[in-house]
Amino acid sequence: MDAKDFVEIDGSYLEGGGQVLRNALSLSCILGKPVRVVKIRANRPKPGLSHQHLHGLNLLRDIANADVVGNTLLSTEVEFTPRSIGGDTYHVDTQTAASITLIYQMALPVLLFAGRPSRLYVSGGTNVAFAPQVEYMEQVLLPNLKHFGVGFDLQVQQYGFYPSGKGSCQLDVQPVEKLLAGQFLDFGHLQLVSGVAFCAGRLPRTIATDMQQTAQREIHRLWPHQMCSIEAVKHLPEKARQNGAGILMTAHTSGGCVLGSATLGEKRVDGRLLGSDASCQLVEYIRKEICVDAHMQDQLIIYMALAVGRSSMRTGPLTNHTRTAIHVAEQLTGVQFDVEVESSGQTLVTCEGLGQLNRML
Known part of the structure; x- marks a missing residue:
């Protein structure tokens, strides 16, 4: 293909x-636009495609029946030419602790624009550093995406932690005709704090209890009468063979907001510290x-860019991840995001979406 076509x-x-x-690859599939991504992960200690990115790239190749150049480990340049999005059953086995949720993050928006329902099995890490925990995807991402008219069903068959992974999940996605504009503007008042504190493998259940009690104590110290329900769980051996621990806390408000905060244990697990860190962030x-x-x-930027109508979200300071997502979305869709820091210190992000329709339905 001619260079000017990318x-x-x-x-x-x-x-x-x-x-x-x-x-870039998700939007390429949905819009039918060939992309060339250069200097891939240039700011990372090991630039180029890691196992996780390579598996995600090859998955999108299969979903979009795409032509790909550069899909090799540590490749720093990829050319991707999509055709049509196929709804089907797909399997990905990373054979590492590569993040399952980041692979789902690539595929989910694409499968929404397929011609029929899809099922995606992925094996790897369910709870690993520098990626959303699987509980966050279930309990925070899903309710937020409902604002766009999006739903999915996620089942955890096996939990997997660093370094060996061996977790597995099943994601079921129903296609949509279009994405509705999402509005995230009214906090209202706090209604409920909920969550789960878990441990697995040889780690004692007391670690989960320490996370639970510390997190609940911090919430009740600030709001003595606030409903706060955090479940302490020791995963059964058939659901998690390896050592792992973490906590996800969620805040539900009368304005329909669902906010999440998660921490993950590493080599030396201190349940009290993990519970404190998660609750302090949520507070x-x-x-x-x-x-x-x-x-x-x-995670919401791609949906805002594609939606029919004007989407808005009120959030805190923008992360570099968000600024990056905005930059890529603007380049590929041609939409414009407006970012305004309000007098309250909150950041208002708005976008008149592209109004992308599902060509496969």
Whole structure:
């Protein structure tokens, strides 16, 4: 294909990580636009495609029946030419602890524009560093995407942690005719704090209990009468064979906002510290009455760009992930995002969406 037919995306922009690649390829599939992504993950210690990115790229190749150049491990340049989006059953086995949720993050928006329902099995890590935990995808991403008229069903068959992974999930996606404009503007008042604190493998259940009690104590210290329900779970051996621990906390408001905060244990697991870190982050969101948490910001950008009508979200300071997502979306869709820091210190992000319709339905 002639060079001028590709939209070239600079993979070193801002945070220079894998998100440029993920968003560029997802939008390429949906819009039917060939892309060339250069300088992939240029700002990372090991630039180029990692296992996770390579598996995601090859998955989108299969979903969109695309021609691909550069889909090899550590490749720093990829050319991707999509054809049509097929709804089907797909299987990805990373054979590592590569993040399952980041692979789903690439595929989900694409499968929404397929011609029929899809099922996607992925094996890898369900709860790994520098990626959304699987509980966050279920309990925070899903309710936020409902604002766009989007739903999915996610089942965890096996939990998997670093370094060996071996987790597995099933994602079922129903296609949509279009995405509705999402509005995330009214915090209202806090109604409920919920969550799950878990441990697995040889780690004692007391770690989950320490996370639970510390997190609940912090919420009740600030709001003594606030309903706060955090479940402490020790995963059964058939659901999680390896050592792992973490906590997800969610805040639900009368304005329909669902905010999340998660922490993950590493080599030395201190349940009290993990519970404290998660609750302190969630408390900050609640106090500032923002509608979209720092880890949800960037995930909503692609949906805002494609929706029919004007989407708006009120959030905190924009992360580099979000600024990167906006940059890629503007380059590929031609839409314009408006970012305004309000007198309250909140950040208002608005976008008149492209109004993309599902060509396959």
